[in-house]
Amino acid sequence: MSFVEVERVSQSYDRRPILDRVSMSAKEGEFISIVGASGCGKSTFLRLLLAQEQPTRGRITIAGARPAREPGPDRGVVFQRYSVFPHMSVRQNLVAASALGANFFGCLFGAKRKAAQKTADDTLERIGLAHVAHAYPSALSGGMQQRLAIAQALMARPKILLLDEPFGALDPGTRITMHEFLMELRRETGMTVFMVTHDLGEGFKLGDRVLVFDKPRWDPVDPNAIGATITYDFDARDSGIPFQRLQEKTHVPIEA
Amino acid sequence: MQDRPRTLRWINRRPDRAISFLLVIIPFVLVFLAYTIGSEARLAVNPADKLLPAPTQIMETAERLITEADKRSGKILFWSDTAASLSRLARGVAIAAGIALAFGLIIGILPYARTMLSPFVNVLSMIPPLAILPILFILLGLGETSKVALIAIGITPFLIRDLAQRVAELPTEQIVKAQTLGASSFAIGLRVALPQALPRLLGSLRLSLGPAWLFLIAAEAVAADAGLGYRIFLVRRYLAMDVILTYVIWITLLAFLLDLALRLISRHAFPWAEEGL
Numbered sequence: 001m002s003f004v005e006v007e008r009v010s011q012s013y014d015r016r017p018i019l020d021r022v023s024m025s026a027k028e029g030e031f032i033s034i035v036g037a038s039g040c041g042k043s044t045f046l047r048l049l050l051a052q053e054q055p056t057r058g059r060i061t062i063a064g065a066r067p068a069r070e071p072g073p074d075r076g077v078v079f080q081r082y083s084v085f086p087h088m089s090v091r092q093n094l095v096a097a098s099a100l101g102a103n104f105f106g107c108l109f110g111a112k113r114k115a116a117q118k119t120a121d122d123t124l125e126r127i128g129l130a131h132v133a134h135a136y137p138s139a140l141s142g143g144m145q146q147r148l149a150i151a152q153a154l155m156a157r158p159k160i161l162l163l164d165e166p167f168g169a170l171d172p173g174t175r176i177t178m179h180e181f182l183m184e185l186r187r188e189t190g191m192t193v194f195m196v197t198h199d200l201g202e203g204f205k206l207g208d209r210v211l212v213f214d215k216p217r218w219d220p221v222d223p224n225a226i227g228a229t230i231t232y233d234f235d236a237r238d239s240g241i242p243f244q245r246l247q248e249k250t251h252v253p254i255e256a
Numbered sequence: 257m258q259d260r261p262r263t264l265r266w267i268n269r270r271p272d273r274a275i276s277f278l279l280v281i282i283p284f285v286l287v288f289l290a291y292t293i294g295s296e297a298r299l300a301v302n303p304a305d306k307l308l309p310a311p312t313q314i315m316e317t318a319e320r321l322i323t324e325a326d327k328r329s330g331k332i333l334f335w336s337d338t339a340a341s342l343s344r345l346a347r348g349v350a351i352a353a354g355i356a357l358a359f360g361l362i363i364g365i366l367p368y369a370r371t372m373l374s375p376f377v378n379v380l381s382m383i384p385p386l387a388i389l390p391i392l393f394i395l396l397g398l399g400e401t402s403k404v405a406l407i408a409i410g411i412t413p414f415l416i417r418d419l420a421q422r423v424a425e426l427p428t429e430q431i432v433k434a435q436t437l438g439a440s441s442f443a444i445g446l447r448v449a450l451p452q453a454l455p456r457l458l459g460s461l462r463l464s465l466g467p468a469w470l471f472l473i474a475a476e477a478v479a480a481d482a483g484l485g486y487r488i489f490l491v492r493r494y495l496a497m498d499v500i501l502t503y504v505i506w507i508t509l510l511a512f513l514l515d516l517a518l519r520l521i522s523r524h525a526f527p528w529a530e531e532g533l
């Protein structure tokens with residue numbers, strides 16, 4: 001059985017279908033990019049994977065566990081913005097990543113606190129943020145904030161990492177640095193990653209697979225009548241070159 | 257094309273430092289002048305006029321009030337009034353802040369609490385606090401409790417609504433992130449929502465100080481034996497405008513200083529919230 005299993009998942013809001021019978025599966029350690037036009041349910045799909053929302057129909061299982069009903073430590077997430085806590089310094093953000101889930105109060109004391117601080121300091125050293133350890137996130141550049149957000153998400157050792165346009169707000173140069181940072185982390189951890197992106201090049205560069213979300217057909221009377229699904233599933237290994245090597249066998253058939 | 261010097265639009269002109277200072281003091285000077293002229297005009301007609309005492313006379317009265325002890329009690333009434341009022345204000349505001357923080361947090365975080373309490377607090381906030389002052393006097397007596405209670409009751413609903421709003425407006429991303437780090441509801445309230453609600457609490461306290469003073473002075477006017485509001489309403493019987501004006505200026509100054517203190521505290525204690533204040 002695959003690591004992540006998505007079985008005929010549909011989601012609609014007020015009876016307006018957003019996603020329609022999405023099925024896919026991913027192996028452990030795969031990096032899956034998700035692209036598609038605006039409003040095609042990419043972010044909805046990510047929220048479903050995150051268990052922030054429940055699908056109207058279908059189910060999502062991760063590592064054979066029962067479908068989650070709320071976000072938990074088996075899923076890590078980085079959003080485009082607001083992913084770090086603005087009232088904590090960089091170091092406190094990382095300590096909090098260990099502390100929040102440690103007990104009911106979300107606080108650590110004594111030796112455990114020391115250990116969490118040590119881990120935080122090591123991580124800061126590794127991700128190159130040690131020099132701003134005591135600064136607040138608002139004082140950091142966009143790239144630094146996202147590096148912190150990714151490191152923070154990984155502190156909880158999630159089974160899958162979900163990225164919602166994590167580099168969407170960064171300038172092109174910083175984006176490339178962040179790609180290297182993310183690939184390095186991935187080599188180290190072998191993490192399973194789902195990344196929603198608007199940038200096709202980024203999707204193919206980072207991903208092992210690129211899923212395209214789109215509406216399979218258009219209702220000429222009511223454009224909102226039909227939900228989106230996965231219309232293409234590209235193999236994007238060897239750095240996505242050639243970019244579009246359509247795998248007919250993984251092509252998701254559209255059911256009538 | 258016409259070759260005349262282009263003048264800036266007024267929306268793009270900004271006063272420099274010296275002119276800013278001048279602009280700031282102009283309204284104050286104008287009011288002072290208007291008062292002085294009115295006062296002189298009245299005093300010229302009737303030197304015993306009590307309605308608009310001359311500024312010099314107000315100064316003399318203020319000096320007497322601040323330094324001379326009351327013959328009967330031996331206390332300087334000005335300072336004992338100030339102490340009585342400030343202590344009532346502080347207790348009322350502290351109680352309001354504590355209640356508002358607790359309820360604002362749970363209403364902001366927990367959908368169950370929001371469903372149950374949010375309409376209730378909205379209805380409570382519609383009650384004009386002064387209308388229930390008689391009830392407070394009947395229930396709690398004429399002592400300190402009823403005055404402190406009026407202040408607390410007067411500003412708590414606003415504080416709760418404001419804090420609940422602020423907590424509910426925390427980006428969903430932050431709350432979801434905390435959940436993916438394994439935090440319990442309590443931990444999210446304590447470590448994510450509470451610290452971000454505190455600067456907002458100080459901000460809304462600053463806004464509430466005006467109403468708090470209003471309720472304090474109203475309560476003191478009705479029944480008290482000391483306090484700034486009590487004194488003003490007492491000397492009203494003797495048309496002692498010089499005393500009333502001294503007290504009014506003093507209350508204004510106190511309110512200004514309290515506001516400034518709260519602003520400095522929040523800037524100092526919450527450097528990360530700089531732009532939100």
